[in-house]
Amino acid sequence: MPKTQIATTRHPNLKEYLTQLREFRLDDMFETRVLGRAYEVEVNESTFIDDFHLEATAVGSTHYKVELRWVENKILANCTCPYDKNCKHVAAVILKDIRRSSY
Numbered sequence: 001m002p003k004t005q006i007a008t009t010r011h012p013n014l015k016e017y018l019t020q021l022r023e024f025r026l027d028d029m030f031e032t033r034v035l036g037r038a039y040e041v042e043v044n045e046s047t048f049i050d051d052f053h054l055e056a057t058a059v060g061s062t063h064y065k066v067e068l069r070w071v072e073n074k075i076l077a078n079c080t081c082p083y084d085k086n087c088k089h090v091a092a093v094i095l096k097d098i099r100r101s102s103y
C-alpha cells in the first residue's frame with residue numbers, strides 16, 4: 001500500500017525522471033524537517049528492478065525497505081517504517097539516486 005504520491009511533470013519512466021530531477025525540487029516534495037534528516041540516512045542496495053521500479057534499503061535504528069514505482073506519471077513510494085507521510089528514507093533514496101546520476 002503506497003503511502004506517498006509525488007506528482008511529477010511528464011517523463012517516460014522513473015529512471016529518466018530521477019536522472020533529470022534536481023536536488024532543490026525535493027523541497028516541494030518533503031517537509032523541511034524530514035528532508036534535513038534524510039541526509040543522515042544511509043542507503044544500501046539501491047537497485048532499479050526495471051526503469052519503472054527502484055528498490056532500496058535504508059539503514060536507521062533498523063533496516064527499512066523502500067520502493068519507488070512509476071505509475072501514471074507519479075512516483076508511488078513506500079517504506080516499511082511507521083511514519084505515515086513522505087518519510088526521510090524515501091527522501092534519502094531519491095537523494096542518493098540524484099547524486100549517483102550526477103557523476
Ligand SMILES: [Zn+2]
Pocket residue numbers: 064079080081082083087088089090
Ligand atoms: Zn521510511
